[in-house]
Amino acid sequence: MKGFTGKLVGSLCPITDEECKKVHKAAVRVLEQGGMRCDDPRAAKMFEKVGCKVEDDGKLVKIPEKVIMDAFKKCPGSFTIFGRDAEGNNDIRIGDGEVHFATVTGRYLRDIRTGERRQATRADAVDGTLMADALENVHSLYKAVMWLYDEPKICNSQMLVGEMMKYTDKSMTWVYNTGAEHEVPDLIKLWQIAAGGEEALKKKPHVLGHVIANPPRVIDVNYTDWLMGFCDAGLPITVYSALMGGATGPATLAGMLVQVIAETLALVVQTQSYKPGHPLCFCSFNPAMDMRTGLWQFGNPEYGTVGAGISAMAKFYGVPCVGFTINDSCDTDEQAAYESALKNYTYALSGISLIWDIGGTAGFNYVDWAHMCIENEVAGFIGHYLKGIRIDEERLSVDEILKVGPLPGSYLREAHTRKWYREEFFIPKLSNRDFFESWERGHTDLLEKGKQQALKILDSHESPVPMDVQKQIDEYLNHVKKRDVGEADKPPKRKE
Amino acid sequence: MDILKQMAEAVIAGDAEHCVSLAKQAMENNLDPVEVIQQGFSKGMDTVGGKFESGEMFLPEMMQAAEAMKGGVAVLKPAIESTGSGSLTEFGKAVLATIQGDMHDIGKNIVKLLLSTSGFEIIDLGKDVKVAVIIDKAEEIHADVIGVSALMTTTMGYMPELIQELQELGIKEELPVMVGGAPVTEEWAKEIGADGYAKDAVGAVRTAKGLAKK
Numbered sequence: 001m002k003g004f005t006g007k008l009v010g011s012l013c014p015i016t017d018e019e020c021k022k023v024h025k026a027a028v029r030v031l032e033q034g035g036m037r038c039d040d041p042r043a044a045k046m047f048e049k050v051g052c053k054v055e056d057d058g059k060l061v062k063i064p065e066k067v068i069m070d071a072f073k074k075c076p077g078s079f080t081i082f083g084r085d086a087e088g089n090n091d092i093r094i095g096d097g098e099v100h101f102a103t104v105t106g107r108y109l110r111d112i113r114t115g116e117r118r119q120a121t122r123a124d125a126v127d128g129t130l131m132a133d134a135l136e137n138v139h140s141l142y143k144a145v146m147w148l149y150d151e152p153k154i155c156n157s158q159m160l161v162g163e164m165m166k167y168t169d170k171s172m173t174w175v176y177n178t179g180a181e182h183e184v185p186d187l188i189k190l191w192q193i194a195a196g197g198e199e200a201l202k203k204k205p206h207v208l209g210h211v212i213a214n215p216p217r218v219i220d221v222n223y224t225d226w227l228m229g230f231c232d233a234g235l236p237i238t239v240y241s242a243l244m245g246g247a248t249g250p251a252t253l254a255g256m257l258v259q260v261i262a263e264t265l266a267l268v269v270q271t272q273s274y275k276p277g278h279p280l281c282f283c284s285f286n287p288a289m290d291m292r293t294g295l296w297q298f299g300n301p302e303y304g305t306v307g308a309g310i311s312a313m314a315k316f317y318g319v320p321c322v323g324f325t326i327n328d329s330c331d332t333d334e335q336a337a338y339e340s341a342l343k344n345y346t347y348a349l350s351g352i353s354l355i356w357d358i359g360g361t362a363g364f365n366y367v368d369w370a371h372m373c374i375e376n377e378v379a380g381f382i383g384h385y386l387k388g389i390r391i392d393e394e395r396l397s398v399d400e401i402l403k404v405g406p407l408p409g410s411y412l413r414e415a416h417t418r419k420w421y422r423e424e425f426f427i428p429k430l431s432n433r434d435f436f437e438s439w440e441r442g443h444t445d446l447l448e449k450g451k452q453q454a455l456k457i458l459d460s461h462e463s464p465v466p467m468d469v470q471k472q473i474d475e476y477l478n479h480v481k482k483r484d485v486g487e488a489d490k491p492p493k494r495k496e
Numbered sequence: 497m498d499i500l501k502q503m504a505e506a507v508i509a510g511d512a513e514h515c516v517s518l519a520k521q522a523m524e525n526n527l528d529p530v531e532v533i534q535q536g537f538s539k540g541m542d543t544v545g546g547k548f549e550s551g552e553m554f555l556p557e558m559m560q561a562a563e564a565m566k567g568g569v570a571v572l573k574p575a576i577e578s579t580g581s582g583s584l585t586e587f588g589k590a591v592l593a594t595i596q597g598d599m600h601d602i603g604k605n606i607v608k609l610l611l612s613t614s615g616f617e618i619i620d621l622g623k624d625v626k627v628a629v630i631i632d633k634a635e636e637i638h639a640d641v642i643g644v645s646a647l648m649t650t651t652m653g654y655m656p657e658l659i660q661e662l663q664e665l666g667i668k669e670e671l672p673v674m675v676g677g678a679p680v681t682e683e684w685a686k687e688i689g690a691d692g693y694a695k696d697a698v699g700a701v702r703t704a705k706g707l708a709k710k
């Protein structure tokens with residue numbers, strides 16, 4: 001699926017090239033002088049192998065600048081996360097000036113049929129996956145819902161990923177979830193089944209994995225498991241810090257950026273030591289703390305700005321960048337709309353190549369399929385903005401201007417108009433373009449329009465995944481269920 | 497301005513040095529240290545709590561105020577202990593932990609600081625603490641209240657486990673449990689049989705005092 005491109009991609013830079021160098025030097029000072037605490041002996045060995053100083057009985061790793069720059073020499077400048085369709089229509093290129101949008105997740109949702117706000121279930125994961133599969137500006141998926149409240153914890157991740165693999169052939173991304181004993185191998189197995197085998201997954205990885213440092217300045221045990229799991233399976237990864245400004249990171253944007261970059265650099269070194277040449281990218285996930293509640297805040301300007309800064313730093317090192325946006329609003333309301341639009345636009349302008357935002361709000365708490373349809377449209381708006389003004393002979397239209405004017409000439413009947421308007425003008429599906437008076441006499445509001453679009457999708461959209469693959473996934477989930485809870489799996493039925 | 501009022505003001509300003517010097521001054525003037533804390537420093541913290549709840553002050557200032565107060569109280573502590581003239585931990589012992597599987601302890605640490613300036617002795621078990629460890633410690637020291645927090649839905653499931661375990665051991669009555677953290681609601685706290693809930697640190701102090709008094 002071709003992402004959005006255009007001359008505005010990468011045009012927004014909250015720091016100059018000179019300042020990128022300063023941030024780099026500052027991050028290097030953090031890693032050379034302070035280093036990272038290393039909670040996993042396997043990780044310490046990976047650092048030691050490439051020339052890092054390991055102190056404090058293997059628990060502290062100091063990383064010299066040369067080791068960092070050597071690691072970047074091995075990183076590809078861009079890579080592909082593949083779709084599983086035969087035509088390659090759902091492939092997404094991470095880097096190379098392409099911007100893509102993906103869904104985000106939540107624990108609760110608005111039941112699209114009853115309007116009730118409630119906990120998510122496995123059947124909702126199916127709905128969320130089908131929604132994402134159908135919408136044209138959703139290029140990739142995050143977890144369809146955050147948690148299946150009708151499934152046991154021990155196999156929650158497996159059931160979720162299984163349903164996602166059954167109902168879309170678009171790519172997905174994965175962040176550590178339950179930490180259950182079989183989580184890593186089971187999910188990799190499910191991704192392999194969906195891809196058509198171990199080698200097929202390596203050849204065309206359809207998952208982007210997440211490896212996260214534990215701020216401030218800790219290399220975490222769980223994520224070392226995942227780093228090895230993703231690398232061994234041949235899945236590209238995004239490496240980052242999940243610091244929260246004012247709590248697990250400094251309370252200045254520059255300070256947040258320095259610590260994020262330092263922690264990210266450590267993971268770049270760790271990855272390239274474990275598997276030289278493994279494709280990776282940076283990621284933005286750095287809220288400031290709300291100083292009243294202590295909660296993370298994603299909706300504020302600093303979140304988007306720091307994200308754009310991380311993107312600038314990724315460009316400085318020659319690797320791509322992806323990022324979460326998400327909102328703070330607890331409902332799919334006006335606040336969710338402006339938070340989303342401002343941040344997604346900021347991200348896209350800064351060249352962040354994959355943006356997880358569509359359909360969710362309230363900081364990973366809430367998804368709504370009607371909202372997903374609206375944000376799908378917002379993504380379309382942004383994609384259109386990114387094109388900028390394209391200047392070429394035909395678009396400059398001098399011959400047309402000379403031909404049609406002066407009045408009473410009109411462009412409406414011109415072949416030039418028919419040729420260009422659909423490409424140059426954005427044509428929204430949901431946004432209101434009514435005459436004022438007719439709107440006053442009666443209209444359908446935006447959320448209701450989104451709901452109708454969602455219901456139509458859920459009523460008619462079919463899974464693109466072949467039945468035999470769906471069957472293999474069901475069989476594997478049944479094996480997992482029997483092993484973990486001693487009973488047969490009962491996947492939700494699609495239609496009554 | 498009398499010294500008690502100055503003490504309250506120094507806490508509100510988060511001025512640790514001033515709190516220490518005022519505490520020393522109070523000692524030199526032979527003032528009752530317990531009364532000085534209750535009528536001086538604590539009054540300041542009450543004001544800070546009010547300003548926090550009304551949105552005039554935020555967590556960084558509130559924590560600075562609590563740290564400042566702790567500095568002043570440390571000066572007065574030896575005198576209280578040697579004379580036995582009263583207790584700094586009138587509400588008893590609070591065992592605090594971030595529940596099993598959860599590494600997010602920022603909220604728990606804020607509660608810890610505020611409780612420590614509000615008449616509690618704190619036993620902080622840290623983060624990712626197993627249910628059994630919490631119970632063992634609480635029993636061992638005869639805790640007056642147990643406080644557990646979670647940030648993730650995946651870990652809050654250990655809270656009902658803690659309460660069930662206490663019930664099964666027949667010690668739930670003597671060890672009241674308060675729960676908190678972003679995904680935890682008052683309704684859910686009631687549902688799982690927790691004795692108390694608070695949505696923020698200032699509320700946690702109120703809840704803990706109420707439970708400990710019982």
